[in-house]
Amino acid sequence: MQGPRWLRRGTSAAGQALLLAVIILLLMVLVGAIFVLTVANNLTTTGRGVEKVKAQALADAGIRYANDQLMRSPEGADWRPPGGAPPGDTTYWDEYEILRGWDRQGFTKYPDPRDPNATPIGGEGSFLLKVEYIDDPTVDPHAPALKITSIGRPFENPFVHHIRVAYKPIAINRYLWFITNREKEAKPAVLGLPWVDINENGQQDSNEMFTFTVAGGVRVNSDLLWVGAVRVLLNPSLKEQVEVAGEIAHDASDPTFPTDVRVSLDGGSTWNPVNPSRTPAGLPNPNFVPPPLRGVYKDHLAQLAGDPSRWTPRLEPPSLGLEERDPATGHTRWEELTQYSGAPVLGGSRNSGEFGFGQGIFIDNDHPNQRQDLDLVRNEWLGQDESGVPGEWQGLRYVPPGAEIVLYRRDVDETTWQAAGRYPVNYNDNPAVPDLMIRRDVGHGDHPWQYAPTGTPLLDANGNPMPMEFLFFDYPANGVIYAEGNLRIRGTLPPDTSLTVVSGGSIYIEGNLLRPRDVDPTLPEARNGRIALLARDHVVLNPTAFFVGGSGLPFQPDTGDPAGPHHYLLTPGDLAFIAFSFGRPPRGSLSLLVKHAAADVTLPTYVGLSLFASTPMPVWTLPPQPTTP
Numbered sequence: 166m167q168g169p170r171w172l173r174r175g176t177s178a179a180g181q182a183l184l185l186a187v188i189i190l191l192l193m194v195l196v197g198a199i200f201v202l203t204v205a206n207n208l209t210t211t212g213r214g215v216e217k218v219k220a221q222a223l224a225d226a227g228i229r230y231a232n233d234q235l236m237r238s239p240e241g242a243d244w245r246p247p248g249g250a251p252p253g254d255t256t257y258w259d260e261y262e263i264l265r266g267w268d269r270q271g272f273t274k275y276p277d278p279r280d281p282n283a284t285p286i287g288g289e290g291s292f293l294l295k296v297e298y299i300d301d302p303t304v305d306p307h308a309p310a311l312k313i314t315s316i317g318r319p320f321e322n323p324f325v326h327h328i329r330v331a332y333k334p335i336a337i338n339r340y341l342w343f344i345t346n347r348e349k350e351a352k353p354a355v356l357g358l359p360w361v362d363i364n365e366n367g368q369q370d371s372n373e374m375f376t377f378t379v380a381g382g383v384r385v386n387s388d389l390l391w392v393g394a395v396r397v398l399l400n401p402s403l404k405e406q407v408e409v410a411g412e413i414a415h416d417a418s419d420p421t422f423p424t425d426v427r428v429s430l431d432g433g434s435t436w437n438p439v440n441p442s443r444t445p446a447g448l449p450n451p452n453f454v455p456p457p458l459r460g461v462y463k464d465h466l467a468q469l470a471g472d473p474s475r476w477t478p479r480l481e482p483p484s485l486g487l488e489e490r491d492p493a494t495g496h497t498r499w500e501e502l503t504q505y506s507g508a509p510v511l512g513g514s515r516n517s518g519e520f521g522f523g524q525g526i527f528i529d530n531d532h533p534n535q536r537q538d539l540d541l542v543r544n545e546w547l548g549q550d551e552s553g554v555p556g557e558w559q560g561l562r563y564v565p566p567g568a569e570i571v572l573y574r575r576d577v578d579e580t581t582w583q584a585a586g587r588y589p590v591n592y593n594d595n596p597a598v599p600d601l602m603i604r605r606d607v608g609h610g611d612h613p614w615q616y617a618p619t620g621t622p623l624l625d626a627n628g629n630p631m632p633m634e635f636l637f638f639d640y641p642a643n644g645v646i647y648a649e650g651n652l653r654i655r656g657t658l659p660p661d662t663s664l665t666v667v668s669g670g671s672i673y674i675e676g677n678l679l680r681p682r683d684v685d686p687t688l689p690e691a692r693n694g695r696i697a698l699l700a701r702d703h704v705v706l707n708p709t710a711f712f713v714g715g716s717g718l719p720f721q722p723d724t725g726d727p728a729g730p731h732h733y734l735l736t737p738g739d740l741a742f743i744a745f746s747f748g749r750p751p752r753g754s755l756s757l758l759v760k761h762a763a764a765d766v767t768l769p770t771y772v773g774l775s776l777f778a779s780t781p782m783p784v785w786t787l788p789p790q791p792t793t794p
Contacts, residue, residue, distance in 0.1 A: 216319045216321055217327065219289050219321075220317040220319050221329070222317065223286055223289060223292045223317025223318065224315045224317030225315070226292060227292035227294045227313075227316070227329070228313055228315045230275070230292075231294055231313045231331075232331070232333065235296070235333060236486060236498070237486075237491045237497070237498050238501075239498055239506075239643075241486070241498055242311065242333075244296070246273035246275075246295065249271075249273040249274055250274075250279075252268040252269045256278070257274065258274075261326075262293070270295065271297070272293040272295045272314075273293070274291060278291075285320060291317075292315050292318065293318070295313070295314045297311070297312050297314075298312075298335065299311075300339065307332045309335060309336045309404075310333060310336070311332065311335050312330065312331075313331045313332070313333065314328065314329075314330050315330075316329075317329070334480060334481065335483070336483075339382055339404070340381065340382040340383060341383065341405075342379060343384045344384070344389075345482030345483075346386035346482075350387065351387075352387070352388075353389055354385050354388070354389050356379075356383075356389065356390070357393040357394075358374075358377045358393045359416070360373055361373055369421075369422060374394060374422065375393070375394075376393075376396055377393055377394065377395045377396070378395075378396045379396070379397045379398070381399075381400075382399065382406050383406075385410065386480060386482070387409075387410065388411035388413070389413045390414050391415050391416065393424060395424070396427055396429070396433075397426070397428045397429070398429050398433060399429070400430075401430055401461070406460075406461050407428070407462045407463065408477045408480075409463065409464045409477055410465050410477045410478060410479040410480070411464065411465055412442040413441055425438070426438070426439050427439065428454075428458055428461075430457060430461070437457055438455075439453070439458065439462055440454070441453075442464045442466055443466075449466050450470075460474040464477060465478070485700075487499065487667075487669055487701055499645070499647040499667050503518055503524075503525035503526055503527035503645055504516070504647070505519070505523070506518040506524035506527075506643065507520075507522055507524065508523075521636075521638070524643040524645075525641045525642075525647065526603070526641045526645070527647055528603065528646070528648035528650075530649055530650040531650050531669065535702075539703075542703075546563065546705070562710060563709045564710070565651055565653065565673055567651025567670070568604065568651070568652055569604040569653045569654075569675075570602070570646065570652060570655075570666070571601060571655060572654070572655070573656060573657070574659045574660075574681070574684075575599050575659065576595075576598060576599055576600055577600040598639040598640060599639075599640055600638060600640070601638055602636070602637050602638075640659070640662055640664070644663050644664050645664075646665070646666045646667065647667045648667070648670075649670075650668070651670040651673065652666065652668045652670075653672075653675045654675065655675050655676025655710075656676070656677075656678065656679075657679040657680075657681070658681055659694070660681045660685075660688055661694070664694070665696075666696065666697065666698050667700075668700040668702075670700065670702055671700050672698045672700040673706075673710070674698075674704070674705065674706045675710035675711070676710065676711055678696065680693055681693050681694050
């Protein structure tokens, strides 16, 4: 028996309402869950974003730290992070670093987790650092450069990291000749030897055209003009190239003797002729180089010539670092290596390096320089100064202001000249170490017992004169000499010795500057030395100083000889001497031209000339090379 129809309809409606309520409740729960998950995800994303920012900041801190060490530390470009720990060492590397393989890639961790006093970088985390030199552009297109890799890792999340890679160009050691063109002048660099009419007969004789040879890579940050006969030897295994960030031209001023440039990749067995960047019509030269030299001998006409192998961008020249000071000490790296490289003296108020006696040698001669007008100085060298003032010319010899350095291959027995036992500390000579001589010809007298102007005595701590105007030093332990002003240098390095000479002005080469094997070819290459001359302004070859005139001979103007506007003046009975030295002579015999004339050219003259007067009898030929120093 069925109940009333109205009762059945009411029960069905109530069930539908309950189901609808349950569905709505479930939807509300689902929406709430989605809301909670969204908020939680946003919070997680925000937190992870903050951690990523921290990781990036830590990676950037690693790059800045490495750059600061490369620019300001005593090691300079040779600086590398200290060794980390062996791969898999869990006291140093965490699981994530081992999983990523960073423990096997040469990284160093900052701070060192094994150091109980180490504090997090900025209180936020750590970074892993690696510095490596890359020289092969086929491996990395940024080569040659120092590659700095830094990995930032915040402490809050060990699974977040950021990798930053930076490059510092360090190409100067890749080239035998690097014309930096720091001032970005538009004029071309000129390399080569033009024909010189030595005997003034108007004809080119066989000995009047010399071949200009470059045995190594060349980099030019401007146009390049080759002159004369040029031969370039490149070693492909050393990645040596000719790279010109401009156009290459050949001098055509003398059509009778055109410029001839050839390049060898096999030590001189095969010579490949090369051509200018442009044809006579001014178009990119399609025959610029033969196939073996493509990508090795380059200008910058890649786009115009449709040849990518000819692309050479400008390479910014390196900085000497004389202006880069450590924010903590206020010192440059060269000052740290010399001026502040000694021991505390004067009760700890000064450093012995300030007086020239540190691990490196410091010369405080900031006054003797020519930095006021460098253009004027260059014009003075070339005899183009129209002011009429002789400047630093003394007759036929150019005598610039600057401290003088003479390199010796042996110890000098004048040990008393070392001011041994004198203030500020005891500096006894080591007879087992070769010496070099330094004379500061002009100075401001901060340390009068150390250096002295020419013609004035050195003073000891009590102001008493010492019987010399120069000092002998052992070669510096760290191989660095830094002078605030000009330097004048000559001599021969001893075996097993290398030297870096830095000047805040110019360096003048005033005589032979030889490596040990230049005078002793039997010396093993492993014992051969190196010398680097680094100057803020110029490194200058001063050929007028390659001889030493004795007896204080005066120079006199000579109006009767336009080719030689000055001469030495000798009075009857005068004894004059001139000394000069050689490394290995280029040939078995040398010629010396001596011209003499009476003050009144109508009178006869007589000069007794003795060559190699130190021998028992005059020697008119070049003596054999000595086998002992």
